[in-house]
Amino acid sequence: MSFPVFDILARRAELGPERVAFEDISSGEQINYFELNQRAGGSAALLAELGIKQNDCVALLCRNRIEFFELLFACARLGAILVPLNWRMPARELAPLLDDCRARLLIYGTEDADTAISIAANIPLLGLDDSGDGGFCKRRNQQQALAEEADWPADKTWYLLYTSGTTGKPKAVIQTYGMALANYINIAQAMGLQADDTSLNYLPLFHTGGINLTTLPALIMGARTLITPGFDLDCTVELLEGGRLDTFFGVPAIYQAISLHKRFNELDLTKVRCWGCGGAPMPDKLLQQFAKRGATVLNGMGMTETGPTVFLMDEANAMNKIGSVGKPQLLASVRLVDADGNDVPQGATGELWFSGLGITPGYHNRPDANTDAFSVDGWLRSGDLGRQDEDGYYYIVGRLKDMYISGGENVYAAEVEAQLAAHPGVLEAAIIGIPDDKWGEVGCAYLLPQPGSPTVTDDELVSFCKKRLAAYKVPRQFIWVEDFARTAAGKVQKHLLPPMTPAEE
Numbered sequence: 001m002s003f004p005v006f007d008i009l010a011r012r013a014e015l016g017p018e019r020v021a022f023e024d025i026s027s028g029e030q031i032n033y034f035e036l037n038q039r040a041g042g043s044a045a046l047l048a049e050l051g052i053k054q055n056d057c058v059a060l061l062c063r064n065r066i067e068f069f070e071l072l073f074a075c076a077r078l079g080a081i082l083v084p085l086n087w088r089m090p091a092r093e094l095a096p097l098l099d100d101c102r103a104r105l106l107i108y109g110t111e112d113a114d115t116a117i118s119i120a121a122n123i124p125l126l127g128l129d130d131s132g133d134g135g136f137c138k139r140r141n142q143q144q145a146l147a148e149e150a151d152w153p154a155d156k157t158w159y160l161l162y163t164s165g166t167t168g169k170p171k172a173v174i175q176t177y178g179m180a181l182a183n184y185i186n187i188a189q190a191m192g193l194q195a196d197d198t199s200l201n202y203l204p205l206f207h208t209g210g211i212n213l214t215t216l217p218a219l220i221m222g223a224r225t226l227i228t229p230g231f232d233l234d235c236t237v238e239l240l241e242g243g244r245l246d247t248f249f250g251v252p253a254i255y256q257a258i259s260l261h262k263r264f265n266e267l268d269l270t271k272v273r274c275w276g277c278g279g280a281p282m283p284d285k286l287l288q289q290f291a292k293r294g295a296t297v298l299n300g301m302g303m304t305e306t307g308p309t310v311f312l313m314d315e316a317n318a319m320n321k322i323g324s325v326g327k328p329q330l331l332a333s334v335r336l337v338d339a340d341g342n343d344v345p346q347g348a349t350g351e352l353w354f355s356g357l358g359i360t361p362g363y364h365n366r367p368d369a370n371t372d373a374f375s376v377d378g379w380l381r382s383g384d385l386g387r388q389d390e391d392g393y394y395y396i397v398g399r400l401k402d403m404y405i406s407g408g409e410n411v412y413a414a415e416v417e418a419q420l421a422a423h424p425g426v427l428e429a430a431i432i433g434i435p436d437d438k439w440g441e442v443g444c445a446y447l448l449p450q451p452g453s454p455t456v457t458d459d460e461l462v463s464f465c466k467k468r469l470a471a472y473k474v475p476r477q478f479i480w481v482e483d484f485a486r487t488a489a490g491k492v493q494k495h496l497l498p499p500m501t502p503a504e505e
Contacts, residue, residue, distance in 0.1 A: 002178070005151065005154050005180075007073075007152070009033070012037075016033055017032060017033055018032050021219060022066045022069070022224075022226075023227070025227065025228045025235060029066070036069070039067075040070045041143075041147070042143040042146075043073075043143075044074035046139050050126070052105060055080065056081065057104060058080055058082055058103065058107065060082060060083065060085065060106075061106065061109065062108060062109030062128060063109055063229040064205050064229050065109065070140075074146075076152055076158060077146055081101075081159060082160075083097075083172070084206040084211075086162065086207075086488070087111070087112050091118045093170075098119060100364075101364065103123055104124075106124070107125075107127075108125065108127055108128065110128070110129045153177070154176060154178030154181070158177050159175045159211075160172040160174060161173045161208055171369050172363060173305050173360050174364055175208075179307040180212070180220075181220070182307055183358050184217040184221070186310070186358060187276075187309040187312070189330060190298075190309065191298070193217060193223065194223070194246070196223065197223045197247055197273075199214050199215070199218055199223065199226070199248070200227075200228070200239060200245055200248065201215045201226065201228070202231045204230065206488065207489060208302075208304045208307070208308045209488070210488075213276070213308070240271065241263070243268075246272065247275075249275075249276040249277070250276075251277065251278065251279035251489055252279070255277060255297065256428070259286060264293070268293075269295035272295065274298070275295050276298050277297050277300060278299075278300040278301060278308070280491045281323075281418065282299055285421060285422050296315050298312050298314070299311075299312075300313065304360075305354075305382075306332070306358055306359055307359070310332045310358075311328060311332075324393040327392055327394065332354060333355040333356050334353070335379065336350030336351070337350050338350055347387060349385055351382065352382040352385070352386045353375065353380060353382065355379050384399060385400055385403065398414035399414075402432075402494070403433075405440055406440060406472045408440075413432065413433075415469075420447065422468075423461065425455075426448070426449070430484060430492045430497065431446075431475060432497065434477070439472070443474070443475035443476060444479065447480050461478055481498060
C-alpha cells in the first residue's frame, strides 16, 4: 500500500527558509534551505534538459558534497532514480553497474574524473566542477528552477544503493520515499535529534550511513549538517574540541581512529549529546574507552535493506548491557527464527528477520535475489544471527555465513572476535573457519596489533582465550596483518583476507 509523500525539501524551505542546511567545512560555504531548494529545482530543470525522464537512472560518482543532495532531490522532482557509485571500486567493477541499472547519464566530481571517463563509453558524461560552460554547477545556475512535484508515492524508487557486503557481487537495493520517512522517525526518536542540532556528514554517500545517518533525517527536520569530502581525523577532532557537534554517528573503525588520536585523552566528549554506532559490532574495550571520556556510545544495527535503522541502544542501559544493540525502533518489527522459519525461544540464537515501513521492496532487476532474501510472507531474512535477553534487549551473535562447526559444535566468529579484541595487545580480530582433518573446521584468527604494545605470542593468545572461551572456540592459528579490507560500513571483508602461507597451513 502506498501513500503520498509531499516534496520534503520544498516543505522544509517553506517552514524555515533562512535556516542553514549545509556548511562545507573545506570551503566555508553555507547554504540555507531556501537556497538548497532553489538549487534542487535548477538541477531538476538541467536534468530534464539533458533528457532525463521518470524512472531513468542518473549515476553519480563523487565525494561528499552539497551537490549530492541537490541531485537527490532533483531526481525526486522528475521521478528519476539516483544511483550513487562507490568511488573506492576500480573501473572494471563500476562499469558493469552502469549497465545493470541502465544509467542514462553519469555525473562525476573532479577527484573521480579519470574513472568516470573510462567507464562511460556509451552514456553522456557531466562534470560537477568543469570551469567551462559545460559544468553542472554553472549550467544549474542558469536554469529556471523546476517546480516541485505535488506528491511522491511512498513506494516509488528514489535511489539505488549497490551493496557488495562482505562476500562479493553487488546488488542494487531499492530505496523509497517511504523508507526515508520511516528511518527519519526511527533514528530521530532513538537519538533524540533536534532541529537546532549540528551533525557531521563524512560517511561515504554511496552508502546508507552517509545518506541516512543522520543527514537526510537532519534535512527533513530542518537541522544543520557540516559536510567534508570524507573522514578527516584531525578535522573531526577539531570539531569535537570546538563543541561544534551535537550528535555524532560513526562505524567502529572511525571510533577506533579517534581513540588512537594523540589528543584523545584531552578531549571533552561530553559536548556531544548523543553518540551512535553501527555497521559492525563495536568492541567492548572501545566502548569503555569512550565512556571514560564522558561519551556513552549507543550501539545499533541495521542494513541497507532496512533503511537502515532497526536497532539503537538506549543511553540508560548502554553500559550495563554492553554488547547489546537495544530494542527494535518504532517502525521496525523483528523475529528470531530457526532454519525452518519458526520463532526461537527467548535467549536462544536465531536468524533476525525484519518487517516494517523501512524495509526495501527488493533488489533492482534481481528477482532471484528477492526470492532468496524474503520469506513467503514478506519478512526480510537478514543473514544475521541474534538473541534476545530476558529484558527484551537484542544481541548480534554473528553472520549466518560467518559461523563454522568445530567438532560438531557451532562457533560464532563474532563471539571469538570480541574476546580477542579484549586482549591489550590486540586492536581488532577477524575469525574464519578453516578445514581440519580431526575437527572438521577450526578457527583461524587474523589480528591487528594494538599500536605501541609489545609482541604477543600465539601461546599467550591461546592462554588468554582459554580463560574466556570453551576449548573448541579457541583459534588454532593466529596471523598478524597490517590492516583489513573493509566495506563502507567498516565491516571486514573476510573473503579478501590474505591467504595463509605454506608454513601457516
